[in-house]
Amino acid sequence: xxxxxxxxxxxxxxxxxxxxxxxxxxxxxxxxxxxxxxxxxxxxxxxxxxxxxxxxxxxxxxxxxxxxxxxxxxxxxxxxxxxxxxxxxxxxxxxxxxxxxxxxxxxxxxxxxxxxxxxxxxxxxxxxxxxxxxxxxxxxxxxxxxxxxxxxxxxxxxxxxxxxxxxx
Numbered sequence: 001x002x003x004x005x006x007x008x009x010x011x012x013x014x015x016x017x018x019x020x021x022x023x024x025x026x027x028x029x030x031x032x033x034x035x036x037x038x039x040x041x042x043x044x045x046x047x048x049x050x051x052x053x054x055x056x057x058x059x060x061x062x063x064x065x066x067x068x069x070x071x072x073x074x075x076x077x078x079x080x081x082x083x084x085x086x087x088x089x090x091x092x093x094x095x096x097x098x099x100x101x102x103x104x105x106x107x108x109x110x111x112x113x114x115x116x117x118x119x120x121x122x123x124x125x126x127x128x129x130x131x132x133x134x135x136x137x138x139x140x141x142x143x144x145x146x147x148x149x150x151x152x153x154x155x156x157x158x159x160x161x162x163x164x165x166x167x168x
Contacts, residue, residue, distance in 0.1 A: 003135070004141075005022075008129045008152070041149065042054075063077075064076065067150075075097075087101075099151070106122040110147065115137075119136070120144075
């Protein structure tokens with residue numbers, strides 16, 4: 001089992017930060033592009049070689065993301081409507097990954113074709129969004145990293161929409 005930690009910066013226009021491993025070593029680097037619409041980022045390994053790209057579809061009812069992995073495989077990440085639980089489906093070249101979360105969206109299980117391959121936990125009391133990813137099957141590390149990044153963007157977008165509607 002391997003662990004990765006995501007910690008956003010407090011003041012930011014775009015996300016640019018290191019994803020650390022359980023030894024507090026730099027494992028991956030997230031570099032989000034500045035865009036007025038949608039979301040686009042690249043993730044690099046510790047040697048600064050591109051590992052994968054994430055792009056959000058601009059026009060869709062529910063958040064949809066496209067991920068291009070370095071091995072040429074692709075993923076489509078889609079949020080689904082669900083009562084009291086967040087559900088996200090990920091279609092990949094290697095199977096269907098499911099994400100199921102608690103009512104408050106702080107803990108998630110990740111499964112591939114019914115087999116649990118990882119877990120995501122969000123730090124409850126923190127000034128910025130912070131996540132811990134526990135990878136149970138290291139063959140899918142990059143796919144799960146992309147999933148955490150998309151999940152964080154979904155939550156950021158929902159928070160921005162809620163703040164916007166409260167101001168109107």
